[in-house]
Amino acid sequence: MYDFAYQKPSxxxxxxxxxxxxxxxxxxxGGQTFIPVLKQRLNKPTVIVDLSKLGLTGITVTATAVTIGGMTTHWDVAHSEAARKAIPGLVDLAGQIGDNQVRHRGTIGGSLANNDPSACYTSAVLALGATIKTDRRSIPADEFFAGMFTTVLEQGELITAVEFPIPEKxxxxxFRNPASRYAMVGVxxxxxxxxxxxxxxxxxQGGVFRxxxxxxxxxxxxxxxxxxxxxxxxxDLNSDIHGSAEYRAHLIGVMAKRAVAAAG
Amino acid sequence: MNAAFQGIGASVRRTEDRRFVSGNGHYTDDMNRHGQLHAIIKRSDRPHARILGIDKTAALAAPGVVAIYTGEDMQADGVGGLPCGWGVKNKDGSPMAEPAHPVLAIGKARHVGDPIAVVIAATRQQARDAAELLVIDMAALPGIAHVRDAIAPGAATVHDDVPGNVCYDWHIGDKDATDAAFARAAHVVKLDLLNNRLVPNAMEPRCAIGEYDRSGGEYTLTTTSQNPHVIRLLMGAFVLHLPEHKLRVVAPDVGGGFGSKIYHYAEEAIVTWAAGKLGVPVKWTSDRSEAFMSDAHGRDHDSTAEMAVDAEGHFLALRVRTIANMGAYLSTFAAAVPTYLYATLLAGVYKTPAIYAEVKAVFTNTVPVDAYRGAGRPEAAFLLERLVDVVARETGIDRVELRRRNFIPADAYPYQTPVALEYDSGNHLKTLEGALKASDWAGFPARRAAARAKGKLRGIGMSTYLEACGIAPSKVAGALGARAGLYEVANIRIHPTGSVSVFTGTHSHGQGHETTFAQLVSDQLGIPFSQIEIVHGDTSKIPFGMGTYGSRSLAVGGSAMVKAADKIIAKGKKIAAFLMEASVEDIEFKDGKFSVAGTDRSKTIGEIAFCAYVPHNYPIEELEPGLDETAFYDPKNFTYPGGCHICEVEIDMDVGTTEVVRFTAVDDFGRIINPMIVAGQVQGGIAQGIGQALLENAVYDDQAQLVSGSYMDYTMPRAHDIPGVAISDEGTLCTHNPLGAKGCGEAGAIGSPPAVINAVVDALSEFGVRHIDMPASSQKIWSIIQSSRLPMAAE
Known part of the structure; x- marks a missing residue:
């Protein structure tokens, strides 16, 4: 990585x-995408602002919503009994991201702000109609994503929490990419x-879609x-060495069918 | 067998694992030398380009930079190119094309990852920063990745002095007899098949530290190598022109090799030479991305195989045409892999009377290809065992029966094949029957039906493979083009108080030699296992050695130890005879004791050793003091491990994914020293074989850019991809080495890929699938299922 200044505000x-x-x-x-990117010298920031001391962790469950702090790790979501009772599908999803190490460091806010087109959380946010809360506003899921690796977040705007309305089911x-284990198709x-x-x-090709x-x-x-x-x-689907657009189109159907069956 | 037994046949826990799993291993990158500088290699990001100029100005001015060298700088200093250790001849007897392989590219870059310059700075970070400031003016040339493109008319030329890109066009066997057999065959079965290119992916990336001692003019290279003496020989004699006594090569703990650390790599020569130039140590450590584009790759064959069969299903003749990808340059053993380690194995376990194979090796703009776990033998086994299954299917003869009918019978040994090798021992029916039983082959239909009931396609497949280990003897290897001997060396040093150091020219990089060899020596000399240390990996300690590859360490290196132990015992007998006033002929040695036959008089080997080093009462007129013996062992033949692997898979019809649900391996490894270590070797080899069959693929695009250059795209097998493997042994002893050992390091990776693909094809049989190339990815299988489900619109 290149040299940069480091700050950890409170x-x-x-x-x-x-x-x-x-x-x-x-x-x-959580740095699970960003640090590898830095190590490969694909990004050259002047300053890195570490968000780990902002108090943005934690999961709150009410009768109608599950609210997850922006810096809450996938591990914590995957192991929250309260969240599991409310939205088991979301908790299962968190448990399928990356591997144990990634789940211990990676965060929901980081994942959403990055909007990797193969990330898992984006699908839950969009399908559940979540609201992304930032330091300055609330953004409905339908308005948040703006194409792959792009969101409507402004420079310096931070995701403080994500509020998921509790669904009936x-x-x-x-379906994992066999090499990277990211979603080749996730529904x-x-x-x-x-x-x-x-x-x-x-x-x-444009990232998560309904x-x-x-x-x-x-x-x-x-x-x-x-x-x-x-x-x-x-x-409009991606094609790569592991999956053609036609294969992905087919997998969307299979994954959707299996998801509905599992949802009950 | 009592609980404390630690000799031959005991599953002794690996002594080396304590330091490996507790972070106390001593790997090259763990070492840092006083005043050391760091090297970063600037590599080509183009598959093929002319280098028009390199401007070092800005990079040299960057902080911390000490030196920047290019290929021309090193050439001007007299540095030679990287040599190939094996010469293959063309059909007409002319030598293969052996284009220059400069340490750093000169004039042209020939693959993505080809080293162009080295930047040496005070820190690794500074070297990396400066490398980005190097200005390399390049003019792109068309890149070639695939073998058929390389030999197509009008193809671009990888080396200006190798028109047509052909390294050699070689053959073996009797063409006329083969053609005649095809002419009278009842059936001819033909199969085109690819053997996919693999990236070795040892856990520890390569690393090298060069040092120069100004007082004595001595160089030391510490490197991640499987064979330090070979590196010393090649680098000293061909590249840096240093005499052996001024060059020490150390290969400390090495974290996996699988063949990829056999070869002499550019970076080793660069850091050693630069240390001499600069008078300070220079270190280079590969990162994972570099490993993908600079560690020699494996496999990459494009073949056509044909079998002539009579009306009863007897194989009459086999004809094979293979094009092998050498990559951009000849790596150390590259030329031998698709010839003497591949085509000579095409008889497999069958008594096919006539075989003719042609192999064309070609240059492409890809990473050099060389031996990777199995090296030629997996390619041969895959081709043959796939072809046999297709023959079974097309002649309507059951695949097990077809194999039985064509096996070399156990009483036909020693057996001369039509492709040069003479097999010494084996019993293929025994391993087959053992595997059929262990896998419950007969119960498969019920398992298939049960799988179908839950919507899965279940298939079963087998391979009855044979391979060859411990390339030998030196004389024969030399006649076939080897430019080195292929013996092994052991030095057993009994210390004055009875403990033992054993110096071996083999190298352990995961195989557990420190345990296996200690068991062997303990068994031979009757000295407790705990009193024996195994020393390897340092040319200054070990007399000589050819290293570890080709599953040779036990069969060749272990045999050298037996020879050295015999010399120790012979000398010990003379000392004992003197001490006990008996004749040497009357001295017997057993369980660590020299005794006078028919008496109760005896001396322990410890007493004899003490006497040898404190020779107050000693036959000094006839015998030198000391108890320290060295043996060089040159094998009489290869060894021939083999066996039967049976794989069962289940395929999810909706998405095309394959799960290996059962795997059975019944092998013949000859004498086994440590069954637990052998089982580990088999399990690991099968993991790599399943990886090749279902997951791994080094993909180049048509312009020769490496597409699968990281774990984001290159599918390494994970633990959950590999089932538990039922492993057992039905051994026949090797007849020509003193241990009867055959070797087990590569067998898993050789026997398993055809078993897996045979199972996948079996699972898909209802869709009319005849063959599927590796890796049998979910996308490929889905496409097959999909196309067979389409309405007949295509017709």
Whole structure:
């Protein structure tokens, strides 16, 4: 990595100020993507602002919502009994991210701000209709993602928490890239206060997207059979050595069907 | 057998593991020398390009930079190119094309990762910063990745002095007899198949430290090597022109090699030479990305195989054409792999009377390809065992019965194959029957039906493989083009108070030699296991050695130890005879004691050793003091391990993923010293074989860019990809070495890929699948299922 200055502020305001003052400053959450990127010299920040002392960890469950602090690790989400009772699909998803080491360091805020097109959490946020809370506003999931590795977050804007409305039922099914174990296709299906929503990660050229045809079919008939015969056009899907766009299109159907079956 | 037994046949826990798992290993990168500088290699990011100029100005001015060298700088100082250790001849007897392999590229860069310059600075970070400031003016040339593109008319030329990119066009066997057999065959079965390119991925990346001692003019290279003496020989004689007594090569603890650390690499010569130039130690450590583009790759064959079969299913003849990818340069043993380690194994376990094989080795703009766990033999076993399954299917003869019908019978040994080798021992029916039983082959239909009931396609496949270990003898290897001997060396030093140091020219980089060899010497000399240390990996301590590869360490290195122990015993008998006033002929040695036959008089080996080093009462007129013997052992033949692997897979029809659900290995390794270590070797080899069959693939695009250059794209097998393996042994002893040992290091990686693919093809048989190339990825299998489900629109 290249040399950089390092700061570890103790409150959100100071962090936002440090990040806002320098367009080349970068926030460090769990670092599970960012540190490898730095080590490969693919990024050259002037200042790294470590978010680990901002008090942004923790999970709060109410009758209607699960709220996860932006710096809460995947491990903590995966092991929260309260969250599991409320949204088991979300908790299962957190337990499938990366490996043990990654889950102990990686955070929900970091993952969402990075918006890797193969990340898992993005699908849950979109399918559950979550709200992303930042230091300055609340952003509905449908407005948050802006193409791969891009979100509507402003320079220096920090995700402080993510609020998930508790659905009636939901589940996530992931088909792993055999090499990286990221989602080659991940499908999150949900039926709840925000309606029936299906979000697909790993497959789309523009990152996570909602699957309108499946949402319509499941709204009419919440059953695995309802999505079994819905073909996804491969046109806007990714293609690489592990999966062609056609294969990914097929996998979306299989994962959706299995997710609905698992959601019950 | 009592609980404390630690001799031959005991599953003694590996003594070396305590330091490995407790962080006390002594790996090259753990070492740092006083005043050491750090080297970063600037590598080509282009597959093929002319180097028009290198401007060092800005980089030299960067903080901490001490020196920057290019290929021309090293050439001007008299540094030679990296040599190939094996010469292969063309069909017409002419020598193979052996283009220059400069330590740092001169004139052209020929693959992504080809080293172009070295930047040496006070810290690694500074060297890396400066390397980014090097300005290399390059003009792109067309890149070639695949062998058929390399030999296509009008293809770009990797080496200007090798038109057509052909390194050699070689053959073996009797063409006329083979053609004649094909002409009268009842069936001819033909199969095209690829053997996928692999990246070795040893856990420890390569690392090298060069040092120069100004007082004596001596160089020391500490390196991650499987064979330090070979590196000393090659680097000293061909590259740096240093005499052996002024060059020490140390290979300390090494974290895995799988063949990739056999070769003499550019970085070793660079740090050693630069240490001499600068008068301070220079260290280089590969990172993982560099390893992907600079460690020699494995496999990469494109073959056509044909079997001529009579009406009863007897194999009449085998014809094979293979194009082997050498990569951009000839690595140390590259030329031998697709010839003497591949085509000579094409008889397998079958009595096929006529075989003819042609092998064309070609240059491409890819990382050099060399031996990787199995080295030629996995390619041969895969080709043959796949072909046999296709023959079974197309002749309608059961695949087990077909194998039985064509096996070399146990009473036919020693057996001369039509492709040069003479097998000494084996019993293929025994390993086959053992594996059929252990795997419950007969019960498979019920398991298939049960799988189908849960929506899975289940298949079973086998391979009855044979391989060859311990390349030998030196005379024959020399006649076949080896440019070195292939013996091994052992020095057993009994210390005055009875403990023992054993110096071996083999090298352990995960194999557990410190345990196995101590068991062996304990068994031979009757000295407790705990009193024996095994020393390897240092040319200043060990008389000589050829290192560890080709599963040779026990069969060749262990045999050298037996020879050295025999010399110790012979000398001990003379001392004992003197002390006990008996004739030498009457002295017997057993369990660490020299005794006078028919009496109760005896001396322990410890007493004899003490007497040898404190020769107050000693036959000094006839015998030198000391008890320290060295033996060089040159084997009479290869050894021939073999066996039967049976694999069962389940395929998820909806998504195409394959799970290996059962795996059975019944092998013939000859004498086994430590069954637990052998089982570990088999398990690891099978993990790599399953990796090759289902997961791993080094992918180059058509412009020769390495696409799978990291773990994001290169699928390394993980623990959950590998099932528990039922391992057992049905050994027949090697007849020509004193231990009867055959070797077990590579067998798992040789026998397993065809067993896995045969199982996958079996699972997919209802879709009309005849063959599937490795890796049988989920996408590939899904496409097969998908296309067979399509309506007949294509017709």
């Amino acid at each position: 409150n959100v305001a100071d962090a936002v100020k440090a990040l806002g003052a320098d367009p080349e400053a970068k926030a460090l959450a 939901s589940h996530y099914m992931k 999150y299906v949900a039926k709840g206060p925000k309606g029936v929503r299906v979000a697909v990660t790993g497959a789309g 699957h309108a045809a499946m949402e319509a079919a499941l709204s009419a008939n919440w059953s695995p059979d309802a999505v079994a015969n819905i073909k996804t056009p491969p046109d």
